[in-house]
Amino acid sequence: MSPELLIRFAWTLGIIAAGVLLYRLVSYLLISRVQAKARPLSLMRHGTPAILYFTSPDCAPCRTVQRPALISVQNRLGDRLQVIEINTYEQPELAKEWGVLSLPTTFIIDASGKPRHVNHGVTPAAKLIEQVDKYSYDI
Amino acid sequence: MPNELKKVDHSALRINQAFIIAFLVLGFLLNAPLIVALVALAMLVGTAFKRPGFGPFYTNVLKPLGWVRPEVLNDNPEPHRFAQGFGGVVLVIAVLGFVLGSTVAGWALTWLVIALAALNLFAGFCTGCAVYYWLHQLNAPGFVKAPPPNTFPGMRPKER
Numbered sequence: 558m559s560p561e562l563l564i565r566f567a568w569t570l571g572i573i574a575a576g577v578l579l580y581r582l583v584s585y586l587l588i589s590r591v592q593a594k595a596r597p598l599s600l601m602r603h604g605t606p607a608i609l610y611f612t613s614p615d616c617a618p619c620r621t622v623q624r625p626a627l628i629s630v631q632n633r634l635g636d637r638l639q640v641i642e643i644n645t646y647e648q649p650e651l652a653k654e655w656g657v658l659s660l661p662t663t664f665i666i667d668a669s670g671k672p673r674h675v676n677h678g679v680t681p682a683a684k685l686i687e688q689v690d691k692y693s694y695d696i
Numbered sequence: 697m698p699n700e701l702k703k704v705d706h707s708a709l710r711i712n713q714a715f716i717i718a719f720l721v722l723g724f725l726l727n728a729p730l731i732v733a734l735v736a737l738a739m740l741v742g743t744a745f746k747r748p749g750f751g752p753f754y755t756n757v758l759k760p761l762g763w764v765r766p767e768v769l770n771d772n773p774e775p776h777r778f779a780q781g782f783g784g785v786v787l788v789i790a791v792l793g794f795v796l797g798s799t800v801a802g803w804a805l806t807w808l809v810i811a812l813a814a815l816n817l818f819a820g821f822c823t824g825c826a827v828y829y830w831l832h833q834l835n836a837p838g839f840v841k842a843p844p845p846n847t848f849p850g851m852r853p854k855e856r
Binding site: 617618 | 724725726766767814851852
């Protein structure tokens with residue numbers, strides 16, 4: 558591999574890393590805003606971590622990938638997790654309150670009801686389990 | 697003019713963005729402004745024909761094979777065409793930068809297009825569409841379409 562190509566490869570990785578950092582910063586700001594402004598969900602069982610899943614009937618990746626992943630997570634964790642599905646057509650105000658801009662969006666809520674993490678787009682089951690585990694103990 | 701929405705296949709738009717990103721990154725890695733010029737050409741020709749520049753890959757290959765499923769939403773196609781055309785123009789300016797010897801400016805503009813395409817692909821926010829709707833609010837001539845109902849300007853519509 559030529560030195561020039563290596564340098565360009567390093568630049569590419571650096572720019573992508575900067576983009577990822579920026580994305581994480583935006584996600585952090587969004588979750589801070591939700592923690593400050595969103596009202597507690599009446600559907601939530603206190604003491605149980607939850608995944609709040611925003612979807613719509615015509616969201617193809619929600620139907621084909623995200624919902625099966627959430628079913629898998631629910632089957633794996635059983636009563637230790639609550640999955641709350643919100644249809645944004647039926648509850649547009651709630652989606653607005655939680656700052657949902659694209660579908661699917663999933664929020665990880667800890668056992669005290671505090672939103673701790675947001676995933677924009679499809680998130681695999683393994684990653685969701687990892688996030689739920691992390692915030693189940695970190696309360 | 698009434699804001700009549702049309703059926704827009706967002707899978708076609710996303711595949712187009714993925715191709716734009718892939719080819720432009722490849723162009724940067726190989727230090728090949730020619731690839732940037734070809735992407736600009738594809739985007740501008742696509743805009744002229746009212747299609748995504750790399751739409752044929754989706755229509756003729758990925759969709760028939762079932763590798764990508766259509767996601768048809770009620771949306772305005774015009775802002776997406778404007779966004780693609782705007783991206784194509786930015787790449788033409790980048791190519792002019794290369795030709796005139798300003799490679800830093802050329803690659804900076806190329807990375808700008810990559811970043812905006814990635815924002816659209818991964819976060820669902822179309823900056824060019826947002827600019828279109830902003831010009832619509834300012835009553836700029838030709839920018840006649842308003843955002844779909846319950847949709848933040850530039851974001852993907854949530855309603856069918």
